[in-house]
Amino acid sequence: MTNDRDVVIIGGGFAGLSAAVALAERGYRVTVVEKRSRLGGRATSHVDATTGEVVDNGQHVFLRAYQQTIRFLATIGTLDRLVFQDRLSLELVGPGGALTRLSAWPLPAPLHVAAGLLATRGLSFSDRLAAMAFGWRLWRRGGADTEGLTVDQWMERHAQPASVRERLWRPLALAVLNEDPALAAAAPFANVLVDALFTRAAWSAIGLPRTGLSALYTDASQAFIEHRGGRVLTGQTAAGLTVTRGRVSEVVLSTGERLGASWYVSAVPYINLPELLPSEVQLGHIAFLTSQGLASSPIISMYLWFDRPVLDRPFVGMIGTAWQWAFDRRALLGRSSSDGHIALVMSAAGHFITRSTDELLDLALAELHQLFPASRDARLLHRAVVKEPHATFSPRLGSDTHRPDQRTPLGNLFLAGDWTRTGLPASIEGAVRSGYRCAELIAGGGVGQRGA
Ligand SMILES: Cc1cc2nc3c(=O)[nH]c(=O)nc-3n(C[C@H](O)[C@H](O)[C@H](O)COP(=O)(O)OP(=O)(O)OC[C@H]3O[C@@H](n4cnc5c(N)ncnc54)[C@H](O)[C@@H]3O)c2cc1C
Known part of the structure; x- marks a missing residue:
């Protein structure tokens, strides 16, 4: 009945x-x-058969702006398993160890982001001015001018210099949209940026599960x-x-x-x-x-276990490489340990989805060695690759x-x-x-x- x-x-x-x-x-x-x-x-999640550790099908990142998700987790009683930054802070490392760092300032919106963009480490003064002007306009007008534009075209419209795009907007767009900014629509990117940067609790914009x-x-x-x-x-x-x-x-x-x-x-x-x-x-x-x-866009994730820590921060963006983000799983799960366990993420991975695990591993190690010198002496103990060919639809x-x-x-x-x-x-x-x-x-x- x-x-x-x-x-x-x-x-x-x-x-x-x-x-x-x-x-x-x-x-x-x-x-x-x-x-x-x-x-x-x-x-x-699943349990890795070799290490017995729980791994996800790929590292997932949450935003403080995920209001419905936060409500959902609060309802089922697990919100405390998400750890949010005290204040938005993003670090990205490029060739030669060049660091780009964006941090929100403890000021009311939108000054917290405007000041953060103006002070972005690793960008020239004129680049920072351009990034701040873009952020300011985004706050005033949101995505009102995104109609019919890709992310790249939108960036051009706002005169974002190539260095700002490569070192800031492109990595963010890839992570948020799981699509190449040359193909992806600007509107959903604008919506996420506005939510992530300007909603009330934006200082603590990024959250990562500790389980x-x-x-x-x-x-x-x-x-x-x-x-x-x-x-x-x-x-x-x-x-x-x-x-x-x-x-x-x-x-x-x-x-x-x-x-x-x-x-x-x-x-x-x-x-x-x-x-x-x-x-x-x-x-x-x-x-x-x-x-x-609709079409699918893949994500590839790789979990690497080393005999020692290889990252000196919980997570970091990688610029100019095929692998795009690295997460220190020990730090995220709140475990101190003498070994190292990291997760790498590659979004919009269509060009790499048919590569073998060994090819992906070689690429990962070469890129880690290039950007994080501490990894060069580390011994790899184990690796696991998760390919998600239908990770998300492509927001073209x-x-x-x-x-x-x-x-x-x-x-x-x-x-x-x-x-x-x-x-x-x-x-x-x-x-x-x-x-x-x-x-x-x-x-x-x-x-x-x-x-x-
Ligand atoms: C590797 C990876 C990393 C990601 N990172 C992030 C991130 O950092 N932040 C973020 O916000 N999002 C991220 N995403 C996207 C996010 O995971 C998805 O948007 C979200 O999980 C989709 O949830 P869903 O319930 O819509 O679909 P799904 O999770 O796909 O759920 C659909 C379910 O339906 C089941 N199903 C299908 N057919 C049938 C059937 N006939 N009968 C019964 N069951 C059926 C499937 O088995 C599946 O369990 C990531 C995705 C991937 C793959």
Whole structure:
């Protein structure tokens, strides 16, 4: 027997779990169906078989501006597992050890960032003036002038010198958008910059988990849902939705089991959505656009264990190299140790995704030796590579028109996921924002304004 408070949610990543938690909190009886044996989707952890240590499928970075994510983690009781900087501070190392450092100043917004940009270490005075002028304009006008522009074109419009772009904006755009700034739309980058730099708690802009991702949110979400009478079914694939008279009437699992509910949320990646939809259902733009309009952009991560520490800070950007960011896992997890464990990240990694582990390792070691001399004497003990070919959708210019609203033409089916229309690039905050939006729409009886 179903009642109007039964909800089936397909997909157990940030989007599905945040929708489930928000609905369970409101008294709905939710069933989460996740095809993998563990929850978390593209933000998950596993135990490395050699070292026995928990590693993520890639280092994830949070922003203080991730307000919905912060609310979600507070609800499930794990917010204290995220550690935020006291004050925004970004360091990037380039060839010859050249350091670029941007730190917010303890001043009210926007002066904290304006002063920080004007004082950026490693840039010439004229570069700093140009960066500050850009920051000031961003504060005044946001992304109002980004329409139809790539990140590179937007930077040109704002006369950002090549050195500022290479040493500051390009590394940030790659990290935020997971796409080459020459291809990526400027609008979502502007939205993240405005949120990250100018929202109220921006001094402490960057947060990193001091646990693996599963301990950060999947385990606690499952406990939260089950404690409120819901179910979490892992290792169960939703094979399709049955649609009757314009509404979903059940989800058929690959085992043949059928789950009926009043409301359904698809929180699967865009590449998986068409599998769920019966061919006779003309979801029009959704079916067409998800298969044709969006493309994936890969991320490659590498975990390296050394016999000694090789980084002297918790995380650092790398300029002019294929690997882009390095994280000291021991420091992030709050462990002091005589050995070293780092995570390297390569975004927009399309050119490298077919490279072998050995090739990627050689590249990583060469680049580490070049930028961090301490690594040259360190002995490598173990390495692990995680390739995510479909890490995020590519936010190329025009991709936003292919991102559907959370509402669908089927009155009781909603779409969650980082790829739905959220105004943000594919990110944890976008995923959670979409999950909360679905929960609000369901709680509101399925009607509401379009757009997250
Ligand atoms: C390596 C890497 C690094 C990243 N770094 C950052 C970062 O630093 N900061 C940031 O904000 N974002 C980052 N991201 C992006 C972030 O991880 C994603 O935006 C977010 O996790 C997406 O969540 P989601 O719930 O929308 O999708 P997913 O996590 O993909 O969840 C969808 C789930 O649906 C399941 N599923 C699919 N089909 C079915 C089916 N038929 N039946 C049942 N289940 C199904 C999948 O198994 C999956 O678990 C990163 C991503 C990657 C891969």
